[in-house]
Amino acid sequence: MAISRMIGATVRRKEDPRLITGASSYVDDIRRVDLLYLEFVRSPYAHARIGTIDFSRAADLEGVIDVITHDDIKDAVAPIPAGSLDDDTLKADRHPLAHGKVRLVGEAVAAVIADDRYIARDAAQLVDVEYEPLKAAVDVEKAMEADAPMVWEEHGTNIAYRYHVGSEDIDDALQKADRVFSYRYVNQRLIPNPMETRGVVVDPQPDGGFTMWTSTQIPHIVKNRIAEGLSIPENQVRIIAPEVGGGFGCKLNVYAEEYATAFAALRLGRPVKWIEDRTESFIATTHGRGQVNYIEVGVQADGQIVALKTKIIADLGAYHQLFTPAIPTLSATMMVGPYAIPSAYTEIFGVFTNKTPTDAYRGAGRPEATYFLERAMDQVANDMGIDPVEFRRRNFIRPEQFPYETPTETTYDSGDYEPALDRALELIDYQGFLKEQGTSRAEGRYLGVGFSSWVEICGFGPSKDMGMAMWESGTVRVEQSGKVTVLTGASPHGQGQETTFAQLVADDLGVPFDDIVVLHGDTALINYGVGTFGSRAAVVGGTALRMSTDKIKEKAKLIASHMLEASPDDLVYENGAVSVRGAPTRSVPFDDIAAEAHEFQVVPGDSGIEPGLEATSLFNPANWTFPFGTHAVTVEVDSETGEIELLKYVAVDDCGRVLSPMLVDGQRHGGIAQGIGQALFEGAVYDDSGQLLSGSLMDYTVPVASQLLSFVLDRTETPSPENLLGVKGIGEAGTIAATPAVVNAVVNALTPFGITDIEMPMTPQRVWKAIRAADDGGRL
């Protein structure tokens, strides 16, 4: 038996052979006999009353099977249950096909089903919908005004909710501070753009139920919601998340298209496929971010921050998707970041606009908080004449303060922030760079360095605190031969749990990595599950598996006690074998125990032991985990063109114990790229009527390889005391840290011009304008 040391080892992924050969199956690769294709007719207006829908021309087209509107679906499918903070959150019920009004460009009004995808598209264009266009609420701050167009007329306001958390005496605390600084930051809307768009295939079953393949992060939640919405018992609904081509939070939802496609398949009694095209993905799949932040920082003369007050204005879009109202509350939760700020308070205004709903996008609320805090850290430091690094260091929560209770009702599990900062300074060569910056400026070159110290909330989470099931399941099934099948409810979408969880189980049981197969993403195969989001898979799903391998080891000892004729209390499980304590030669290997567990030839019938060797555990954490780190970046800005060149990018992150270092680093790379994307390239741009102008990959700049650079990574390791593995989560670190680090670096480079802020994305045009405006005394 191989003795493995797989936790912490660099291993090639189990997922990859099928992915690099084209053998994997994403939703659009699912083929069924008699498959029909569905195409949605979507609103071209951001806000309009729907008049008559004439689909006679579409229905007459050869190959068209059916056309469905709200009238057809309304009795069979309930409105989609919306996310809500509390009973006071204003309702925004969404129907799978629009009812009465459309509230955003791209809202589905009708569905056309045909026996060919080209015909379905032709037919969708032949559906004549009469619209009475209305004025749209587009700008989030203007939407708060009393005379703004009302997204939901019945409410008489676009403010869906107000929420506050933190120190009630914040105004006193600010008043007592030596100095108070106020800033406004805009965290622009982003469009997630996983490379695989969404897609659904529904195959009706003779019992009245159906199987649905859907590109989702949360098959089990989809199962419960869709079954409820269509009034079909959930044990007749099977949801399969096959290969999922990225999600980044936008597939952490239950969508109108899933309900409508299921309805169409059941109505027609035939399998139906809908595949979102990229244009649809830009308007029909949830967006991220979209906040305006007002921040006041109270600081003592010695550089100690004593008070932090923020107002968060959150652009919710037109409907509440699964977590739409909740995402901004995560910004509030994490508003003090890694700093010991005794008084902190935030008020959130959740505001409806005639735009695509916002919801989770990699980091979900934490990047926004980290952005306003880390930008303010730099601005305050500059305004007070303190080195920004020293200013951060002075305010860090100290190691002995953990577990640390924040003024925003959150308890950080563990942390040691200075070592990560120190390592980042070393890797970026801070002192050396400052010298170079000085000499370069004399030559008319503008170099800048920026930092971002971050902490985030991961491992979602305690179910009670989250207001919904947030545990995770892990089953370990030992086959008769001793091979091990692992089932996880944390259905992945590119993260590589088949590998990470095999590493974990290999070490726990002392079995070869190659003997382990990890299955996921099928609700008929995996009884319990929640999904992969919020950097929770290793934390919650991994811990569930550790609980199961502990149970397997206990049962293996019971079985082995009969094989070795020894008391279970005298047995130890080590290196894939059970042996008598102090007599290692009296030992029985794992494979033999596995065989006996299935054959039961030695264990007596009256032993009370059940045949089989399988354990299932559900882990419901008591607290979140709080990974952290510091990123540092250097840039050069061309003052003639406004172009920004990234010179060096350093990330020192601490995600607790590391299960799979290569995969952890991969997560960081991707996150950093998306974080840089927000700082420099990406943003949803709307016109005044609510049309998305950046609605294709030609207009919305998802970074390409030549716009990025290779990253310099290092880690510190501070285990979490909150779970058996000591892990904290790493999926979102990069997007959280990178954005403010890059903006800080660019602003730092432009300090000689007196520039203190540039709105994101910092396109060459914006940078050039800022320089010109500063250059000519603001006349441009």
Place this chain on the structure above:
Amino acid sequence: MKVSISLNVNGVQKIADVEPRMLLVHLLRDQFGLTGTHIGCDTSQCGACTVMIDGRTAKSCTVLAVQAEGSDIATIEGLAKDGELDRVQEEFWNEHGLQCGFCTPGMIMAVKELLDRNPNPSEQEIRHGVDGNICRCTGYHNIVKAVQAAAGAGI
């Protein structure tokens, strides 16, 4: 009205009846069942649909099937020979050059052409060489490493 076309796909001669407007990518995926070539956008930006036509990369969502008449098409499915992975596939695996895998087949085809033209590219040449292929997962860091490894340049 359908048009009969004949083309060679991964070394196998194929005949198909297609509508003149059918895209090559749909012919490959829906009629030939070669679903390793993916569709990631509708504007030829993302490169997930990249295949080789007569030895040159092309975005198969921008080519009509009828334009491929008489051509030799190579897709990701034809890259491994006799169960042996192509060097580029192998290095994407070794270097963790993929996560969700959706862009990977197109990316690998683009890298094949890049290395055919320039067997020893610099990091900047690699980055420009794959600019027509978007990856949202890896930040390109490990894709660059995989290409360097495949080029035998190490890192």
